[in-house]
Amino acid sequence: MNLLAEQWFKQKDWQPYAFQQATWKHIAKGKSGLLNAPTGFGKTMAVWFGVLEHYYEKENYPLSDKRKKRKLHCLWITPLRALSKEIHSATNTVSDELGLDYRIGLRTGDTLASERKKQKATPPHALITTPESVHIILATKGYMDYFGELSIIVVDEWHELMGSKRGVLVELALSRLKALNPKLIIWGISATIGNLKEAKNILLGNVNTGVLVRADIDKKIEVHTILPDTLEKFPWAGHMGLSLAEKVLPLIRQGRSTLLFTNTRAQAEIWYHHLLSLSPELAGVMALHHGSLSQELRNWVEEALHDGILKLVVCTSSLDLGVDFRPVDTVIQVGSPKGIARFLQRAGRSGHQPGALSTIYFLPTHSLEIMEGASLKYAVSKKMVEDRIPFIRSFDILIQYLLTLAVSEGFNATIIFEEVIKTHCYQSISREEFDDCLLIILKGGKTLDAYDEFYKLEKVGEIYKVTDKRIALRHRLSIGTIVSDAMMQVKFLRGTYLGSIEEWFISRLKPGDTFWFSGRSLELVRVKHMQVLVRASQKKRGAIPSWMGGRFPISVNLGAALRHIFKEVHSPDEENKSLEVRFLAPLFDTQSRKSYLPKENELLIEYIQTKYGHHLFIYTFEGKFVHEGMAAVLAYRLSKIKPLTFSIATNEYGIELLSDETIPISDDILAALFSLQRLHEDIQHGINTTEMARRQFREIAGISGLVFKGYPKNQLKARHLQANAGLFFSVFEDYEKDNLLLRQAYDEVFTFQLEISRMYAAFQRIATHKIVLKTLKSLSPFSFPLFTESFRQKYSNEDWRSRIEKIKRQLEQDDYYH
Amino acid sequence: MTITIRGTEVLLLPQKAVFFPLKKILVIADMHIGKLVHFRRKGIFAPLRKTNEDLEMMLSLIRKFQPTEVVFLGDLFHSEINSECGHFIKTIEHFPEIRFTLTKGNHDIIPDALFKETGIEITDERLLDNHLVLRHQLPEKRHEEFFYIIGHIHPGYRFQGKGRQRYSLPCFHLTNHSLTLPAFGIHTGMAIPDFLNSDEIYVIMNEEIIRMPC
Secondary structure, X not given: OOHHHHHXXXXXXXXXXXXXXXXXHHHHOOOOEEEEOOOOOOHHHHXXXXXXXXXXXXXXXXXXXXXXXXXOOEEEEOOOHHHHHHHHHHHHHHHHHHOOOOOEEEEOOOOOHHHHHHHHHOOOOEEEXXXXXXXXXXXOOOHHHHOOOOOEEEEOOHHHHHOOHHHHHHHHHHHHHHHHOOOOEEEEEEOOOOOHHHHHHHHHOOOOOOEEEEOXXXXXXXXXXXXXXXXXXXXOOOOOOHHHHHHHHXXXXXXXXXXXXXXXXXXXXXXXXXXXXXXXXXXXXXXXXXXXXXXXXXXHHHHHHHOOOOOEEXXXXXXXXXXXXXXXXXXXXXXXXXXXXXXXXXXXXXXXXXXXXXXXXXEOOOHHHHHHHHHHHHHHHOOOOOOOOOOOOXXXXXXXXXXXXXXXXXXXXXXXXXXXXXXXXOOOOOHHHHHHHHHHHHHOOXXXXXXXXXXXXXXXXXXXXXXXXXXXXXXXXXXXXXXXXXXXXXXXXOOOEEEEEEHHHHOOOOOOOEEEEOOEEEEEEEEEOOEEEEEEOOOOOOEOOOOOOOOOOOOHHHHXXXXXXXXXXXOOOHHHOOHHHXXXXXXXXXXXXXXXXXXXXXXXXXXXXXXXXXXEEEEOOOOHHHHXXXXXXXXXXXXXXXXXXXXXXXXXXXXEEEEOOOOOOOHHHHHHHOOOOOHHHHHHHHOOHHHHHHHHHHHHHHHHOOOOOOOOOOHHHHHHHOOOHHHHHHHHHHHOOOOHHHHHHHHHHHHHHXXXXXXXXXXXXXXXXXXXXXXXXXXXXXXHHHHOOOOOEEXXXXXXXXXXXXXXXXXXXXXXXX | XXXXXXXXXXXXXXXXXXXXXXXXEEEEOOOOEOHHHHHHHOOOOOOOOOOOHHHHHHHXXXXXXXXXXXXXXXXXXXXOOOHHHHHHHHHHOOOOOOEEEEEXXXXXXXXXXXXXXXXXXXXXXXXXXXXXXXXXXXXXXXXXXXXEEEOOOOEEEEEEEHHHEEEEEEEEEEOOOEEXXXXXXXXXXXXXXXXXXXXXXXXXXXXEEEEEOO
């Protein structure tokens, strides 16, 4: 038994859970591991008392430092600043209540430089921080000494980090720290995901076998779908869901505190605005929370939520994680949550107390989405939780990491190579590939030229170092994996900082224009450098900013759950149909009348000509992920018959191929479209991955240091170094096709966007289906959401020149001239 | 395509330049020579180009039109002097019969003295007859009687083709007081200006220039 924990739990009159005791025992034995427990059951304490015991058990070990000063004992990594703060205060409370001298420091992007200096001179016993901050410490001279006595690392919310490149930052930091202390104890804390074992192995590394501790506690979750009064007036398409806003008000009134989750920041702004106009008495007890608002504003909202002052917070994924908000008893999800894990996580934000019931309301934004309510319930009951797919072979982060080491202590290539290939991410890279990365920062790539003036890294003996102070500074400023567009700071004239907006949105506004941001109506006064100066406006109407990115595709599991519900639609057993399916009966009738309602073993294809061109709608119900790749393969196969350019839209239910010319369709052609023959080749050659890779390259260019965002407060000075990632992508495509980073962009497209293996399975399933082709006179309920989808991709096997020629011809037609 | 500005004939070229046939002046905007090499010098690993398409294009224009003067409307060099700039300077030394003029742009930070050695004349603006002024960008106070021929913006035109296909292409932008040239350098990007109804837009499509409705 853990003595400190025993005392503390007695003070609180609490009973420890079995998983907490198990974790203490494992840590006491010096074991590493992964703890899987739902939020609200004391998982922090399960690890924390292990940390404390480890420290006090060994308190009498001799200090290695002659100055008799303690060094850092524990590093606690979390994905969120807000969560870091929460852990910081919870662990400090333990030290206070038990009268311990164990000091805990906090270091995030917000920590002042003076505080960081203090932390470096006299380190706390434990430091709570983010993956980026750990790398910033690794980029500081003396990091080896600083981490010299580090004994325990805890990685909180590992499931969240693992599926992103921030997880790779953690893997790399661990590889270095393990080299400094081979006995390092590593613990991860994770919510339930499909691949927990893999999560453990990735965190601990293939050498370090550890234990998996699972808290067998079931969190009770209730899902309700908010239905419109009548189906007729409910829109067939749309992403906003405002028509059901009235239905939300009674839920807010009856609850203590409500979180209303939207999928995008723009949607959050719009909902905030709309609810306020519907129910003005909410002013003062309602707030907005999303990633572009200033930290002060978000801190205020989080504290007010804690204190139970707020009745409603409209938020995005910025409030998905961590922090306990005990007053929250109602959660509303607007639109598809796109994944079951995310939905569960959001549901878990209510009823945070152990044993309490979590209630979540699902608010569909268009009629077909009502079906998702039923599929979410099904998925929750079947515990269909997604896997988190880890990144592998991320050369962009490897390049960043090598530079990080080069700006602090310098590195020996052979030693670091041996370290990084022990991580999951880089276990398959060869020495040649590693050397290529090195060459990129040493010589600027493989192309050698007598005139070349590339300058970044130096080799002194066996050690690679950065000696140029400006390069070192630029590197420290760009550590991390979050790449955003040029952001402009929105400020009141008197100086209060509100948050940030992407440059392209502001560029469309003129002084005097009104726009909505952070829930207020603002008038643009002027733009100065990277600052947008505003004053409060009385105007009720104004543009609402939207932000790029944040577009989640629906998960494959949710796709499967959706197909399952579709079986139910045809079931003769009316009694056992879910509420949502029964409600949608008139919509399915309309679908049969205008087109056809496909059965389980049928594939429906609709063809229609509108003023936009010729549309082919294909309903494969595989989820958006698979549809994106499938659409490109189908477009390729069609354009082999006739050269065509398609604009492609996909959603959870199907695919739209839109062309300016007639699309050849006959039974033979359609059957060949889904044939398994030559499928492999058609996937390989057919998917025009260039556009996808170009988008993917944006992040890679940012992480690897190709695109420099500029110095804080001094944005203008870097002007001569500014270029967008698209330009670099084109130049690499033209001059250096075998570049590692370019290849990485394509690899990421194949693994994360196309999910090739799942696409295969989908083609195999569909090959057994009967194809039903309908030519429509007007759009069907199924086709409408696709028809109005504004996010589109392009597929073409016509070359750029002939495409331009075609536009020229179109221009010559009169109708273009309005 | 030939247009007339204040009684002067002006040839808009699909090579993203302008030629005054009477004066035999070739005008080129925003070449940004040495951009990629500048990046490399600052430790940003842009790939090296093996050929210099911009320079080749300029030479072919000189061969075709035989100008007596070439005016660069600013941002000739992306930043400090580097090897690519050196290559450019060596190349123009082969044309002693041509007068080269640069109207200084915001990117042109190379000291004037250095330019003098290269034989490129430096000025803020180059005045032609009929109150035509060649400059990098519009002056803070625009002179009513002047007509400005400028660069700086890198104008592009975005339009919607059939089947919801979208394209952006470089263009010449003509207003009642100015003509903005597209950027000549190929790795320079584009910006979409606010077009007024009274403006004229000449979009470059392959080897042709097409006038667009606003």
